[in-house]
């Protein structure tokens with residue numbers, strides 16, 4: 001068995017191979033499975049960022065957003081079928097967080113943590129260690145993008161917590177403190193990049209949508225259960241001002257399976273991304289749309305995540321995948337493995353049997369998107 005994630009220690013100067021060797025005795029088996037450059041579209045192992053501090057954030061006794069999720073995600077990354085380049089996530093600075101969040105809000109979270117923690121909303125609370133976890137969770141994305149820009153890989157998966165996509169500029173919500181994916185998206189746009197965010201967490205990413213609602217340089221596409229927490233994400237939320245059309249919501253009913261997700265990708269997500277022409281694809285990868293998840297009602301299988309990421313791999317762009325939700329450990333593990341395999345070019349079959357209502361909702365979302373995107377119109 002591999003050693004626990006808790007054995008990771010922060011030694012930035014150390015070669016990642018050595019870090020991998022110390023936290024796991026799986027190294028030889030991983031090396032044996034190293035993918036052939038002839039069979040995969042990228043030859044450099046995907047980067048996987050995590051940090052033991054992310055295990056120490058405690059959302060409360062019995063809370064579904066628990067440290068074991070992170071270990072399941074790392075297990076999944078290890079078993080995707082090829083090598084990984086496992087790295088420790090550095091801290092984001094408070095200036096990084098301020099790219100998206102109000103300084104007074106950042107100070108307030110820091111103070112609550114320093115005082116021993118407390119409740120931030122009905123289902124979001126922190127302990128003293130949550131501050132360090134939150135900095136590492138946001139820092140992972142920044143480090144991953146920098147490493148990709150250095151040519152270390154084209155793909156990164158971030159096994160971090162707390163998650164981020166419900167966090168607003170000045171409000172913690174839904175287990176989220178800081179919006180990790182928004183921080184990176186904002187940072188990249190300030191470098192002149194166009195950024196597409198694809199959010200397949202079962203919950204609508206209200207914090208991310210609000211952050212970029214009026215922006216034409218960030219595309220936000222979400223597939224989520226509706227009506228459902230947090231209540232936003234209906235198809236008529238398309239952005240405002242310069243951002244009009246740059247928010248795409250695909251609202252799906254209980255029971256939706258992979259075939260409807262695949263139709264949404266083929267008819268909406270892929271053509272909109274093609275037309276938007278991003279420099280980066282960032283993914284809010286919750287795994288709570290999996291059929292085993294205890295908190296939601298969609299019916300995806302692990303391979304459905306592989307098919308979605310397979311669609312994204314076709315763009316041949318840098319992809320940074322952020323762990324968001326997902327509360328069934330085996331489902332997380334299998335789905336993370338499938339995600340990385342998809343990004344490496346695998347294209348498994350979608351599960352079938354979505355209710356008719358799911359296909360009708362894809363039709364409706366396509367109709368709305370067609371008003372803003374000629375590529376969607378062209379597909380009818």
Ligand SMILES: [Zn+2]
Pocket residue numbers: 201202203286288324325326
């Ligand atoms: Zn979620």
